[in-house]
Amino acid sequence: MLRALTILSAREVRRTYGIHEVLCGASMAIDEGERVGLVGRNGSGKSTLARIIAGAEEPDTGEVVRRGGLRVGYLSQEPSFAPGLRAVDAVLAGLESWQQAVDRHDEVSRLLSGDPGPRLDALLHEQADLASKIERLGGWDQRHEALALLGMVGITDPEAIVDTMSGGERRRVALARLLVTNPDLAILDEPTNHLDLETIEWLEGWLANRFTGALILVTHDRYLLDRLVTRTIEVEQGVIHVYQGGWVRYLEAKAEREAHAERVDSNRRNFLRRELEWLSRNPKARSTKQKARVDRVEAVRDQVGPKREVAARIEISGERLGRTILDAEGLDVEIGERRLLEQVNLQLSKGERLGIVGPNGCGKTTLLRVLTGELAPAAGEVQLGKRTQIAFLQQSRGGLDDNESVFDNVGDGSSRVVLGDTELDLRSYLERFLFDTHAQRQKVGTLSGGERARVALAKTLRTGANLVILDEPTNDLDVMTLTALEDALGDYPGAVLVVTHDRWFLDRVATGLLVFEDRQLVRHAGGWADYVERRKLAARDEPAPARASGGGRGASEQAPPPPQEAKLTYAEELELETLLERVDAAEQQVSALEAELAGADFYERPVAEQQAFFPKLEAARAEATRLAERWTELEDRRPR
Missing domain, CATH: 3.40.50.300 (P-loop containing nucleotide triphosphate hydrolases)
Known part of the structure; x- marks a missing residue:
């Protein structure tokens, strides 16, 4: 129930x-x-x-x-x-129920417009009931x-x-x-x-x-x-x-949970390493007196190394940059008889990352095809720098052969990848995009949309380029891979043009926006949030505030020398003897509370009981963290 x-x-x-x-x-x-x-x-x-x-x-x-x-x-x-x-x-x-009621009402009205005979009263009642039902379902509009x-x-x-x-x-x-x-x-x-x-x-x-x-x-x-x-x-x-x-x-809480799990696992690994060294050199380790210590080692060994998901790692290799990357002058862009852009001028320099935004059908993808030379402009010209090399991720994710494996699609006949000064085996490169050995052998035609998007991204970024052009790169990608891509673009020394509907992506990546407005391409500084704020200010006839440049840190002060660690007191030695068990008990308490929260019956409880639960969970997490840190401190000071 x-x-x-x-x-x-x-x-x-x-x-x-x-x-x-x-x-x-x-x-x-x-x-x-x-x-x-x-x-x-x-x-x-x-x-x-x-x-x-x-x-x-x-x-x-x-x-x-x-x-x-x-x-x-x-x-x-x-x-x-x-x-x-x-x-x-x-x-x-x-609106199946609404549509059925409307259709029946129309049918009853048609019957009443003729000669209903003895059915008149029944039809009038039915018509009134149907009218009431239609109103309950949202009305006639x-x-x-x-x-x-x-x-x-x-x-x-x-x-x-x-x-x-x-x-x-x-x-x-x-x-x-x-x-x-x-x-x-x-x-x-x-x-x-x-x-x-x-x-x-x-x-x-x-x-x-x-x-x-x-x-x-x-x-x-x-x-x-x-x-x-x-x-x-x-x-x-x-x-x-x-x-x-x-x-x-969510990001804050997840980071805290993973950091706690990492600390606990690191503590257990260090403890296990030291205890195994002791066992290997102590011939009396199996004596009855030491049995509790041996049992503790076995218990910790069973708990070490929880499996965690591997994060994507994306790196973009930038070729040597020239003075000019892209220079477009007097561009007119058309599709058939339809004029999309008129007299557009665009210069792109190294380090610029521009987001292209506008309504569906305005010509964003067409503009990219003109800039890459795939389509000719109706007027004007596009000049690329002598050293400009383009990596172009198309919205259609074209260039992939469904009958070939992931490995063969990305490698294109080569088993090596060069990223800057680093040369990688293609298999290692694909692992960075979360394709393990088994997945690398799969045919692209069998992949999900998200997996296919990662293949296209890996293929596009495999070759060095100093101009990266991305057409809707966020479609079908999970947020973890998106974050890795955003980080890579932020570190990329070349220039970037990106068409995307992802506002968060624009805020993290874009140094400026190119906005389609009345057949013009209007340039705005900053990301999406800056653009929205500027529009609000313009609506109030106020000047937009200047976007602050990234603030650097002041000169760092020399860190004080670490305090001299004191040897364990007798009380601390006694505390250490039971501390690992207390850490385990605290973690079990946290796990039990988290399982309780995830349970289907949690939200069947009274609201007051639910509200009282969360401080209890936070207190349990804090206590588990405190005990784990105390164990680390005493273990590090324990004589070897």
Whole structure:
């Protein structure tokens, strides 16, 4: 049974594909109006968990319990539609009960307009009941609402047949279909893919201010995760970890948890190394008197080395830079008879990282194709520097052979990669992009969208370049890989042009923006947040504040010499004898509390009990950290 506050509960959910267990006993609960972010790297099981919660896929074991009458809306990455539907009808198809009531009301009205005979009273009653039902389901203006939503997500022709649309357009129709239904629980899997920045900001406002149901977001959009989410659930190696708050609070709490685990594991490894040395040189180590010490070594050995996910490591090799990287003058850019840009001038220098933004269809990708020489401009010219070499990641992720392996696609006949002054074996290079030996042998055609995106990125960045051009690089990438890419671009000495709808990415990477405005390319300093703030100031007729340059640190002071460590006192020796057991007990207490938090029944408790739980958990974590640090201190001072 679910109490009134909890609308859905997943308990001990397991799901296996082949020999790979994606979910290993996941448990969670969702409350009314709650906003949950599902995060984790590609292939971690986020989308699988979302499909199971939505009822689109069944778990191997475990159960999902939904409150009676719960209306669930699910936006999948590959939505389906009945054949032959117009866009507006596809959206209204999400309102099945409303549409049936309207159709029946029209039929009853048609019958009443004729000669209903003895059925007159019954039909009049039915017509009144249907009118009341339609009002309860949103009123008579749902068609108008559907048309408005289609326009907001960028579908300009509501009469267009969905079958003829691109994948991105179909996803936008599916998003409008979900929003018009206003479900009790909305599950959105990568909702910002194929949306432009203005539409993403509109969607964020809609979800924050108009949508009243519970929300589960599977997304790489860190702005959404930070602004909308009240609880973050990370899926890592099939297990879920629960954190309170949005993206920034999640990062802080995760870093603290991993740092604590790293300290404890390091302490255990150091202790184990010393004790094994003692065992190897002490012939009486197996005596009865020393048995407790030997048992303690065995216990620690079993606990050392918890498996942790490996982070992506991306490095971009910059070729020797010339004075001029790119110089475009008087560019006119057209598609067919449609003029996209007029008289554009653009100079690009080393160290500049420019984000290109504008609404869908304005010509961002076309501009990149002109700058790379793939398309000729209608007027003007593009000059590249004598030493300019381009690495171009296309939005289509073209250049990959589905019938070839990951290794062969990226290597292109070579088994070595040169990154600056470092030469790498291709297998080691691919491991940096999270492809192990088995994954390197897989054919690209069998990969997921996220894995395919990593292959394309690895292939693009393999060769040295001093101009990196990226067209929607964040599509399908998990946030961990995105962070690694952002770090690499920040260290890159060359120039970067990037088309992206990811606001967080722009804030971390861009030194400036090129914004499509009335067939012009207007340059703005800073990232997305700077641009938004400047627009607000301009609307108030105030000058935008100058963007501060990066502040350097002052001269560092010489650190004082470390204090002389004193030998252990007798009391400290006694304390050390039992300290490891206390550390283990404290960690077990933290683990038990974290398991309690992740349990499906946690959110069935009274609110006051839930609120009292979190200070208890933080106190347990602090005590475990204190004891672990005390153990390290005494172990380091113990005579060898």
